[in-house]
Structures are given as structure tokens and as C-alpha cells.
Amino acid sequence: MATFRPHFILLLLLLCIITFTQSTPLFLGKYAKKPNKLSSYKYKTQYFTQQLDHFSFQDSGNFSQRYLINADNWVGAQRKGPIFMYCGNEGDIEWFASNSGFIWEIAPRFGAMLLFPEHRYYGESMPYGSKEEAYKNSTTLSYLTAEQAIADYAVLLRELKQNLSAEGCPVVLFGGSYGGMLAAWMRLKYPHLTVGALASSAPILQFEDIVPPETFYNIVSNDFRRESINCFNTIKESWGELQSMGENTDGLNQLTKTFHLCGELKNTQDLSDWLSSAYSYLAMVDYPYPSDFLMPLPGHPIREVCKRIDSAADGTSVLDRIFYGVSIYYNFTGAVNCFKLDDDPHGMSGWQWQACTEMVMPMSSDPEKSMFPIFNFNKTYEEERCIRSYGVKPRFRWITTEFGGHDFKTTWKNSGSNIIFSNGLLDPWSGGSVLQNVSESLVALVTEEGAHHLDLRASTPNDPDWLVQQRVSEIRLIKGWIDDYNQGKGSAFSM
Amino acid sequence: MATFRPHFILLLLLLCIITFTQSTPLFLGKYAKKPNKLSSYKYKTQYFTQQLDHFSFQDSGNFSQRYLINADNWVGAQRKGPIFMYCGNEGDIEWFASNSGFIWEIAPRFGAMLLFPEHRYYGESMPYGSKEEAYKNSTTLSYLTAEQAIADYAVLLRELKQNLSAEGCPVVLFGGSYGGMLAAWMRLKYPHLTVGALASSAPILQFEDIVPPETFYNIVSNDFRRESINCFNTIKESWGELQSMGENTDGLNQLTKTFHLCGELKNTQDLSDWLSSAYSYLAMVDYPYPSDFLMPLPGHPIREVCKRIDSAADGTSVLDRIFYGVSIYYNFTGAVNCFKLDDDPHGMSGWQWQACTEMVMPMSSDPEKSMFPIFNFNKTYEEERCIRSYGVKPRFRWITTEFGGHDFKTTWKNSGSNIIFSNGLLDPWSGGSVLQNVSESLVALVTEEGAHHLDLRASTPNDPDWLVQQRVSEIRLIKGWIDDYNQGKGSAFSM
Numbered sequence: 001m002a003t004f005r006p007h008f009i010l011l012l013l014l015l016c017i018i019t020f021t022q023s024t025p026l027f028l029g030k031y032a033k034k035p036n037k038l039s040s041y042k043y044k045t046q047y048f049t050q051q052l053d054h055f056s057f058q059d060s061g062n063f064s065q066r067y068l069i070n071a072d073n074w075v076g077a078q079r080k081g082p083i084f085m086y087c088g089n090e091g092d093i094e095w096f097a098s099n100s101g102f103i104w105e106i107a108p109r110f111g112a113m114l115l116f117p118e119h120r121y122y123g124e125s126m127p128y129g130s131k132e133e134a135y136k137n138s139t140t141l142s143y144l145t146a147e148q149a150i151a152d153y154a155v156l157l158r159e160l161k162q163n164l165s166a167e168g169c170p171v172v173l174f175g176g177s178y179g180g181m182l183a184a185w186m187r188l189k190y191p192h193l194t195v196g197a198l199a200s201s202a203p204i205l206q207f208e209d210i211v212p213p214e215t216f217y218n219i220v221s222n223d224f225r226r227e228s229i230n231c232f233n234t235i236k237e238s239w240g241e242l243q244s245m246g247e248n249t250d251g252l253n254q255l256t257k258t259f260h261l262c263g264e265l266k267n268t269q270d271l272s273d274w275l276s277s278a279y280s281y282l283a284m285v286d287y288p289y290p291s292d293f294l295m296p297l298p299g300h301p302i303r304e305v306c307k308r309i310d311s312a313a314d315g316t317s318v319l320d321r322i323f324y325g326v327s328i329y330y331n332f333t334g335a336v337n338c339f340k341l342d343d344d345p346h347g348m349s350g351w352q353w354q355a356c357t358e359m360v361m362p363m364s365s366d367p368e369k370s371m372f373p374i375f376n377f378n379k380t381y382e383e384e385r386c387i388r389s390y391g392v393k394p395r396f397r398w399i400t401t402e403f404g405g406h407d408f409k410t411t412w413k414n415s416g417s418n419i420i421f422s423n424g425l426l427d428p429w430s431g432g433s434v435l436q437n438v439s440e441s442l443v444a445l446v447t448e449e450g451a452h453h454l455d456l457r458a459s460t461p462n463d464p465d466w467l468v469q470q471r472v473s474e475i476r477l478i479k480g481w482i483d484d485y486n487q488g489k490g491s492a493f494s495m
Numbered sequence: 496m497a498t499f500r501p502h503f504i505l506l507l508l509l510l511c512i513i514t515f516t517q518s519t520p521l522f523l524g525k526y527a528k529k530p531n532k533l534s535s536y537k538y539k540t541q542y543f544t545q546q547l548d549h550f551s552f553q554d555s556g557n558f559s560q561r562y563l564i565n566a567d568n569w570v571g572a573q574r575k576g577p578i579f580m581y582c583g584n585e586g587d588i589e590w591f592a593s594n595s596g597f598i599w600e601i602a603p604r605f606g607a608m609l610l611f612p613e614h615r616y617y618g619e620s621m622p623y624g625s626k627e628e629a630y631k632n633s634t635t636l637s638y639l640t641a642e643q644a645i646a647d648y649a650v651l652l653r654e655l656k657q658n659l660s661a662e663g664c665p666v667v668l669f670g671g672s673y674g675g676m677l678a679a680w681m682r683l684k685y686p687h688l689t690v691g692a693l694a695s696s697a698p699i700l701q702f703e704d705i706v707p708p709e710t711f712y713n714i715v716s717n718d719f720r721r722e723s724i725n726c727f728n729t730i731k732e733s734w735g736e737l738q739s740m741g742e743n744t745d746g747l748n749q750l751t752k753t754f755h756l757c758g759e760l761k762n763t764q765d766l767s768d769w770l771s772s773a774y775s776y777l778a779m780v781d782y783p784y785p786s787d788f789l790m791p792l793p794g795h796p797i798r799e800v801c802k803r804i805d806s807a808a809d810g811t812s813v814l815d816r817i818f819y820g821v822s823i824y825y826n827f828t829g830a831v832n833c834f835k836l837d838d839d840p841h842g843m844s845g846w847q848w849q850a851c852t853e854m855v856m857p858m859s860s861d862p863e864k865s866m867f868p869i870f871n872f873n874k875t876y877e878e879e880r881c882i883r884s885y886g887v888k889p890r891f892r893w894i895t896t897e898f899g900g901h902d903f904k905t906t907w908k909n910s911g912s913n914i915i916f917s918n919g920l921l922d923p924w925s926g927g928s929v930l931q932n933v934s935e936s937l938v939a940l941v942t943e944e945g946a947h948h949l950d951l952r953a954s955t956p957n958d959p960d961w962l963v964q965q966r967v968s969e970i971r972l973i974k975g976w977i978d979d980y981n982q983g984k985g986s987a988f989s990m
Contacts, residue, residue: 054897055550057852057887058637142553154896167901189684191910192899357552392552401653402549402646404687406662410983414912414936415686441909488905 039098043068043114048159050120052127052143054151060143063127065152068097068116070104075111077166082112082482084172087153087186089179090351093118093125096179099293101458103174106475110482112172117156119149119182121350138391141353147402150186157193170485172478173197176453177429178351178359185403188416196418196441196481198474200453206361206432208397210405213364213377215431220283221371223302223426231306234321235279236371241318242268258319262338270341275322276372278329284452286426289462296332299462304328356386360394361432409438417441418481420474424450443477445470534593538563538609543654545615547622547638549646555638558622560647563592563611565599570606572661577607577977579667582648582681584674585846588613588620591674594788596953598669601970605977607667612651614644614677616845633886636848642897645681652688665980667973668692671948672924673846673854680898683911691913691936691976693969695948701856701927703892705900708859708872710926715778716866718797718921726801729816730774731866736813737763753814757833765836770817771867773824779947781921784957791827794957799823851881855889856927904933912936913976915969919945938972940965 046067053060075081084103088096097116107114118125121144126134134140161167171194175183180202187197205211225232245251246268256265265271281294282302289299298304309325316324330339355361362377379396386394404411421434422445429452436444447454447466455470541562548555570576579598583591592611602609613620616639621629629635656662666689670678675697682692700706720727740746741763751760760766776789777797784794793799804820811819825834850856857872874891881889899906916929917940924947931939942949942961950965 051890053551054893055640055642056548056637057640058634139553142551145550145552147550151897158892158896190897190899192901192903192906193896395546397653398549401649401688402685404685406687408687410980411687415910417909485905 041070041098041101041104042072043070043097043116048117048156050152050155052148054148054155061127063120063125065120065156066093066118066124067156068093068114070107070114073108073111074113077164077169079111080169080486081166082110082170082172083115083157083161083166084110084112084174085115085117085153085157087150087173087175087179087182088117088119088122089175089177089182090119090122090354092123094123096176100174100176100456102456102471102474105459106478109475110478113169115157115160117153119179120144120152135350135353141390141392144350144353145358146182146185146354146399150182150189153182153186154190154193170195170482172481174200174456175202176200176456177202180453184419184421187419188403188412191417195485196420196478198420198422198456198478200422200456201424201427201429201433202421203361203429203432204403205405205408205434206429207399207405208362210400210408211432213362214366214370216280216361216363216428217365217370217372219426219428219431220280221369223283223286223428224279224306224371227303227306228310231309231325232371234309234318235325238275238318238322239272239373242272245319255319258317259323260338262340265341272373274339274341275326278326279372280428282329283426283428286451287454288449288464288467289460291457293457295329297329298332301328301332353390353392356390356394357392358395358398360396360399408434409436412442413439419443420445420477422450422453422455422470422474423447424452424454426450427452445473536565536593536596536599537567538565538592538611543612543651545647545650547643549643549650556622558615558620560615560651561588561613561619562651563588563609565602565609568603568606569608572659572664574606575664575981576661577605577665577667578610578652578656578661579605579607579669580610580612580648580652582645582668582670582674582677583612583614583617584670584672584677585614585617585849587618589618591671595669595671595951597951597966597969600954601973604970605973608664610652610655612648614674615639615647630845630848636885636887639845639848640853641677641680641849641894645677645684648677648681649685649688665690665977667976669695669951670697671695671951672697675948679914679916682914683898683907686912690980691915691973693915693917693951693973695917695951696919696922696924696928697916698856698924698927699898700900700903700929701924702894702900703857705895705903706927708857709861709865711775711856711858711923712860712865712867714921714923714926715775716864718778718781718923719774719801719866722798723801723805726804726820727866729804729813730820733770733813733817734767734868737767740814750814754818755833757835760836767868769834769836770821773821774867775923777824778921778923781946782949783944783959783962784955786952788952790824792824793827796823796827848885848887851885851889852887853890853893855891855894903929904931907937908934913972914938915940915972917945917948917950917965917969918942919947919949921945922947940968 046069047064048067049062050065052063084107086096086100086103093116103114106112120127121134121141127143128134128136128140157171161169173183173186173194173196175181175197177200180199181204183197184199184202184204187194206216221232224235242255245255248254252265252267255268255271259271282305285291285293285295285297286302287293287297287299291297291299305325305328308328309321312321312324330336360382364376365372365374367374383394386392400406417439418441420443423430423433423435424447426449434442434444435446447470449464449466450470454467455474459468459471541564542559543562544557545560547558579602581591581595581598588611598609601607615622616629616636622638623629623631623635652666656664668678668681668689668691670676670692675694676699678692679694679697679699682689701711716727719730737750740750743749747760747762750763750766754766777800780786780788780792781797782788782792782794786792800820800823803823804816807816807819825831855877859871860867860869862869878889881887895901912934913936915938918925918928918930919942921944929937929939930941942965944959944961945965949962950969954963954966
């Protein structure tokens with residue numbers, strides 16, 4: 001029997017609380033492990049001593065931040081060669097580097113240095129020497145915040161530029177998902193260190209009441225409905241079926257068999273969570289060509305899932321159809337003989353800590369528009385859950401105080417510049433991102449058929465025209481930022 | 496014998512290390528005590544529970560922040576009445592409120608609410624319950640930073656606006672000196688919460704190598720030279736005289752008599768520091784009319800000091816001339832019979848902590864252009880001094896990393912808006928401020944004859960035309976910000 005790959009299990013471990021427990025859907029965190037197969041991109045791995053706390057003068061010590069660097073194409077400091085910095089997000093930086101082919105591909109034409117700093121508390125960049133120590137309790141975890149991470153990037157940039165006598169070199173930020181949020185926020189908060197940011201699939205508006213809490217699950221649901229209304233309805237119907245079956249004598253045993261689980265199912269909730277996670281992730285990676293980002297998948301994977309659900313032989317039960325469908329996600333290669341559900345859905349992870357402190361993204365499931373079980377975001381419940389799980393109280397309004405978001409069209413119009421918000425509308429995170437131009441230089445690039453930061457991935461022969469075009473626009477805008485900067489600086493380097 | 500007023504002594508206690516020990520010249524901190532006589536401005540005093548640490552999730556507790564509020568002229572939330580917020584600086588907020596008459600005077604015409612939040616660790620806004628506890632050691636002091644203070648203002652604003660259903664009301668920031676730096680930085684970092692800032696005499700460029708370290712003392716020296724080259728030369732000569740005299744048998748005793756000191760002089764350094772402080776403060780408050788801001792003084796006080804130095808009878812010694820001169824500063828009312836020098840120049844104060852952590856403003860005294868004793872800023876010395884005094888290491892590059900400053904004309908041009916940098920060129924802090932327009936909305940208002948945030952003071956019948964005109968320009972710009980905001984918001988209120 002083929003064994004599960006470790007990141008499958010970690011995935012399950014993390015994703016199973018998505019829907020019913022009302023916590024924030026996870027980004028890519030636990031996928032972002034050190035890649036199994038190393039990409040062909042070459043870089044040096046270096047380490048930088050960072051202040052653990054940038055915002056107080058308590059003697060809280062330092063930690064070693066990892067960063068990857070490639071200067072093969074850099075035209076050098078004297079010619080003001082640009083520095084492209086990817087803002088590392090919630091995972092191993094090598095994974096993000098190897099999944100950001102776009103940046104590698106455009107580096108030569110810009111004569112750019114590439115820099116991939118790792119986010120504190122992820123990968124190898126662990127305070128207190130080890131993950132075990134760093135994740136020990138709410139005190140050791142307390143410096144795991146976006147503001148501290150962005151300050152890490154700022155300090156690293158300044159030191160590196162000083163060491164290279166590259167103070168005059170323009171810095172362009174890149175980031176996808178949470179990394180895209182960091183890129184956008186860093187550009188807004190540290191415009192003096194950067195010339196622009198490409199923030200791909202960055203849901204910086206997914207806070208408080210800026211967008212309706214139903215947004216995320218409505219988009220996932222729409223992605224299924226647009227492929228097939230029958231598929232949508234079958235999924236919507238399945239939760240009740242699952243529930244009923246679970247209440248039957250021997251029901252859990254039957255469900256275990258239907259879903260080919262390795263171990264005996266303990267409750268229907270675990271199975272619901274497992275299914276919900278698959279749908280949300282399918283929506284994020286609903287790419288137009290075969291890919292192996294989170295899982296090996298065919299192109300248009302939701303279409304394939306729905307085909308299976310819809311085309312099962314007459315008389316096939318709803319739950320059997322669902323199983324055939326989600327097998328596209330969990331077992332496209334056919335190598336898996338049985339599925340192991342998470343047995344510790346509340347295991348501590350960095351992103352879950354962040355979601356329990358400042359990254360509180362309210363999520364609800366709408367009775368009409370959503371195919372998911374109905375639930376409403378509830379602050380009290382969330383607060384209690386976070387206190388119980390991590391001994392910490394969420395600050396629901398902090399992110400919008402620190403970074404804004406409400407009324408952003410007015411407030412950022414004259415006080416921010418040079419950010420591309422790129423989004424694919426199939427991506428459920430797109431609903432919490434910026435989908436309209438705010439000003440001439442705060443630009444939204446929206447693709448109807450795109451999914452989660454597809455534009456940051458390496459080009460493939462299968463790229464549709466609109467994706468090729470999107471990347472051309474991004475390159476043009478980035479070039480414009482650098483040209484503007486160089487005109488102001490009298491650079492010797494022109495592209 | 497008339498006794499010294501307590502704030503005189505505190506002043507000395509703080510100022511005596513200005514020159515020779517190379518620490519940052521102080522702003523107004525220790526003058527900013529609860530006013531002896533209360534101003535006629537009426538306000539309510541309220542308290543708000545603030546997070547001690549906004550940037551980590553450690554359980555570091557809360558403190559009670561004081562703020563003053565006046566809504567007498569406010570047209571209310573429904574009519575989008577503006578909120579004018581003064582960013583409290585290093586002292587008792589009542590002192591700043593009573594010395595910011597400009598804001599009180601313009602409130603009625605704007606229909607504005609006035610808000611004066613106090614800076615953490617000053618006045619009554621003490622973490623850990625008391626100043627004694629808050630200032631106990633480097634751990635308790637560690638949250639005394641500009642970033643935390645600005646975050647206090649941001650959090651307070653959002654909560655207050657929510658409680659008043661005033662989310663749609665535009666906020667204009669005000670501040671003078673360090674308060675002006677906070678206003679400018681808050682506008683740059685939190686543009687989503689504000690529509691503009693009047694940053695008066697805010698030396699946000701007085702960091703690292705952005706302006707030459709000689710700037711401050713050169714301006715003080717120029718202020719004296721422009722009144723009289725003889726006066727400048729006499730002061731420049733006096734340090735050597737003082738030194739020689741001090742080395743004579745009975746020299747310290749003679750100096751004690753010459754300068755009418757209450758206690759026996761222990762070393763010449765204390766006296767030099769006392770004199771240097773007077774010159775620097777005279778330059779800051781070299782106002783064109785009689786005032787009682789730091790001390791009761793005549794109009795153009797430097798002119799009066801130099802008149803005394805220059806017009807003493809032939810044969811009067813250099814040191815006697817100096818004494819007659821500085822008596823204008825220390826004893827204009829003639830009520831003081833003897834002067835008490837500081838006997839604890841290294842006593843801990845909030846601003847000195849800030850100057851030893853992030854507010855490191857390099858200062859040197861130029862052999863040619865300065866009338867002060869010569870010295871050069873020395874990082875190693877400064878670091879050792881701060882470790883010795885407060886057990887803390889300065890972060891020399893942090894402020895410029897966090898807030899920028901280098902190359903500000905390029906970097907802020909498209910990423911900041913609606914700030915007035917107002918400066919009077921007599922003010923030695925003007926050299927570290929923004930003296931040229933950066934963009935259409937980042938505007939420098941410079942007055943040749945102005946001194947330290949004169950524009951923020953209440954109008955007087957003696958105001959020269961250029962000062963009246965400066966305030967008219969400020970009102971026009973502020974009105975423009977609010978009108979722009981209201982146009983975007985469809986406000987019911989127009990001025």
C-alpha cells in the first residue's frame with residue numbers, strides 16, 4: 001500500500017477546522033514545507049541576526065533569520081541594479097522561492113538581485129533556537145506578528161544594502177497570499193525603502209466588516225455552481241446526508257467505508273471538515289492547466305470534480321458521488337488506498353496563532369448562496385476558542401487600525417503608490433482583496449479565470465493568453481516604477 | 496530672597512549636559528509640567544485604557560492614558576465635524592494644550608472637536624501605576640517609544656470615533672517639536688485615520704547622517720552672530736576664559752561669585768553646560784514679542800542678551816559680560832538673587848531615555864561656525880554612556896528604517912500627502928526639518944524670523960505680519976484637506 005506523504009497528513013491536521021469551527025480558512029502555511037524535490041533555481045542560503053522585538057527596548061534577544069539570495073543577474077550597485085524581494089509568508093521560504101517562478105524568470109531582463117527572506121517563526125527562522133521552544137506558549141509566540149515580520153524585512157534590507165553599498169538600488173516587493181498582504185502593507189508603511197509592490201492574491205480587506213463575512217465561502221460555492229448547478233446542489237445536500245448517516249446505527253462505520261478512511265470515523269464533523277477543506281483548496285488552485293502546487297491536479301480541477309459527481313451511474317448515492325468527486329483532490333494520482341483524517345485538528349501552528357491574535361478574518365456561510373453548512377462568525381465564540389487554545393485574546397480591530405482598509409479608495413488614494421493588486425476571481429481570497437484601481441499607481445489586475453496567485457508561478461506552455469497578458473502588464477508596471485525611480489536618481493542603468 | 500521656581504531647577508537638572516557630553520539637546524520636556532497658572536481653555540479630562548505593548552501579544556498589561564477633550568464647537572458626527580488632535584509630546588499634556596492657542600482659536604471656524612492625548616510615560620499617563628514604577632529600570636521603560644505612542648493615538652482615535660458614531664469625521668493632526676514629529680510620522684504611517692497634519696518645528700531629519708551633525712549648534716551660533724559679531728566672538732572666547740579661571744587658585748570660588756551661584760561651583764563643566772543651555776533655549780524661543788513660554792523673556796531675547804554683552808562698560812571682563820547677558824534668560828524679571836546649578840545632570844528623564852534608545856540625534860560643534868566648545872558626535876561614546884546610564888543600547892539606524900528621512904524628496908513624493916512642515920529659521924531645530932516643498936501637498940512653510948513652533952501659540956496683538964500670514968496659510972491648507980475629504984464623502988457640513 002502506498003503510504004501517505006507527510007505533507008498530506010499535515011494538511012489534514014490543519015485544514016479540518018475550516019468550516020464548522022468558524023476559524024479563518026488557512027492560507028498555504030502547512031503546504032509550505034521544504035520542497036520534496038528541490039527546484040532548479042539556484043540560490044545561496046544566508047542568515048541574519050534580527051532583533052526579536054523591534055518595537056520595545058526590552059532585552060528580548062535575537063534570532064537568526066534565514067534568507068535566500070541570488071545575484072547571478074544583478075547588474076550591481078553602481079548601475080543601480082534593482083533588488084526584488086519576496087516577502088516570505090507562513091512557511092518554509094524554499095517552498096515559496098520554488099513556487100514563485102515569475103520572479104526568477106523576469107530577474108535577467110531587469111538585471112535584478114533576488115532576495116527571499118523567511119518569515120519569523122516559520123521554516124528555519126525560529127526564535128529561541130527551535131520550533132519547540134518558539135511555539136512553547138503564548139509568551140514565546142508573542143512576537144509572531146505581521147508588523148514584526150515586516151520590520152524584519154525593513155531592517156534586513158537596510159543592512160544588506162549598506163553592506164553592498166547598494167543604498168541607491170530600487171527595491172521591488174513581491175508576495176502571494178499572506179506574503180502579498182505583507183508586500184502591500186510594507187509598501188504602504190515603508191514607502192521610503194521600496195519603489196513598489198506586486199501583491200498577488202492578498203486579501204488585505206478580509207478584516208472586520210470591510211467585506212461581508214460570507215464572501216469567501218460564496219466564492220468557493222460559485223466556483224462549483226458555475227461548473228454545474230447539479231454539482232453545487234449535490235454538495236449542499238451532502239451535509240444533511242452525512243449527518244443522517246452518522247446518526248444511524250453503524251453509520252460511522254458505513255461512512256468509514258464510503259470514504260475509504262484508514263481508521264474508524266469518530267464523528268461526522270471530522271469528515272465534514274475534511275470535505276470542506278478540499279472544496280476551499282480546490283477553489284484556490286482552480287488553475288487552467290495541470291499543476292502540482294498543493295496537490296497534483298488536472299487543469300480546471302473543479303470541473304473534473306463536478307464531472308465525477310454529476311456523471312456517476314444512476315442510483316449512485318449522494319455520498320458516493322461526493323467521494324468520487326473529492327478523490328480528484330485527495331487522490332488524483334490514484335496512489336492512495338485509504339485516507340487518514342486529522343486526529344488533532346487543534347494542533348498548534350503558526351498561522352493559527354496569527355489567526356487568533358491579529359489576523360482575525362471573519363467568515364460565515366450564507367444559507368442561500370453557500371454550498372457549505374451554515375454558520376455565522378461569532379466574536380465571543382472566537383475569543384473563547386483562542387483563549388482556550390493559545391491563552392491569547394484576539395484583537396479584532398487592530399489590523400484595520402494599523403494598516404487601514406475601511407474606505408480604502410479614499411484613504412489610500414493620495415497616500416499610497418505603486419502597488420499592483422493582482423487577483424483571479426476564482427480564488428476565494430479575491431473577495432477580500434482590492435479589485436478596482438484606487439489611483440493611477442494603485443492598480444488592480446483582475447483575471448476572471450485566474451485562481452490563487454497564479455501570476456507568480458513559472459510560465460508554462462499551457463498558459464492561456466489572459467495569463468500571459470497579465471504578466472506582461474505586471475512587467476510593464478514594475479518597469480515603470482524602476483524607470484521613474486531612476487529618472488529621479490540619474491541612474492546609469494536602463495533596461 | 497526669592498526662591499527658585501521648581502521648574503527652573505528641573506530645567507537645569509536636564510539641560511546641563513547639552514553640549515560637552517554630546518547628548519541630544521532636549522526639547523521642551525521638563526518645562527512641560529502641569530502649568531502653574533491654568534490657562535483659560537476649558538476641557539474635560541478623561542482616561543482611556545491602552546495596551547502597553549501594541550506590537551506583541553505578550554501579556555504586558557494596560558495603562559491609563561489621559562486625554563483632554565473639548566467639544567464645545569463641534570458641529571457633531573452627523574455633519575462630519577472635524578476632530579483636531581494634538582499629538583502629545585514629552586511632558587504634561589495640560590502644558591501643551593495651554594501653549595497651543597492656535598488650535599483653540601481656529602476650532603470654532605472649523606466646527607472642530609479638540610483632542611489632546613497625553614504621551615505615554617509623561618504627565619499622568621504612567622504605565623505600572625506611577626512614575627516611580629514606570630521609570631524603575633530599562634525593562635519598565637522599554638515601551639516608551641514613538642511607535643507605541645503613535646499606536647496609542649491611533650487606537651484611541653478609532654475607539655473614540657466608534658463610541659461617538661463619528662467614523663466619518665475627518666481627523667487633522669497637530670504637533671510641535673517632538674509632538675510635530677509624531678504628527679508627521681503618524682500622518683505618514685496612518686494615513687487611513689487622518690486627513691492631514693500640521694507638524695510645527697519637527698526635526699524629523701535630525702537622524703543619522705541626513706543633515707550634518709553641526710547643524711543645530713551652527714544655527715544657535717548664527718542667531719547670535721546675526722545680532723552682533725562681537726557678541727558671538729565674546730561667547731566663543733568665554734569658554735577659554737572660564738577654563739583658565741577655573742584652573743587658578745581660588746578660581747572656582749571667583750566663578751561662583753561672578754555668576755552669582757547659590758552653591759560653591761565644583762567644576763567649570765557644570766557652568767559651561769548651564770551657559771550652553773541658555774544659548775540653545777534662547778535660540779528656540781527667540782520670538783519677536785515678549786513671551787513666557789519657557790521663561791519670561793523680552794521680544795527678540797537674543798538681541799537683548801547681545802546688547803548686554805556688547806554694551807557693558809569698557810574694561811568689563813568677558814565673564815562678567817557673559818553673566819550680564821545670560822541673566823536675560825535666567826533672570827529677566829530680576830527676582831532671582833542667586834542661581835543654582837544642576838547637581839544631578841544625569842537624573843533619569845523620559846526624553847533622555849528616548850534619546851538613548853531610538854531618538855539618537857547626532858550633534859557636533861564645528862570649530863569655525865559654532866560659538867560653542869568644540870566636540871564631535873561619537874557613536875561609541877554615546878553607546879557606552881547609554882549602557883552606563885540606562886542599561887540600554889541605542890539603535891542608531893532604527894528611526895530612519897521605520898520612518899525614513901534619507902532622500903525624502905524622492906521617497907515621500909508619491910507616498911505621503913497633506914503635511915505642513917512649518918519652521919522658523921531662528922529655531923535651531925529647523926535645520927533638521929523639512930524646509931522645501933516635497934510635493935503639492937507636502938508643504939514647507941518657512942519664516943525667516945520665526946522660532947520654535949511659534950505658529951502654534953495663541954495670537955497676540957504683537958504678532959508680526961509674516962506670522963499672521965503663516966497662520967492664514969495653515970488655515971487655508973487645513974480647510975483644503977477637509978474640503979477634499981468632504982467632497983469625497985458628500986459631507987453635509989461646509990465651512
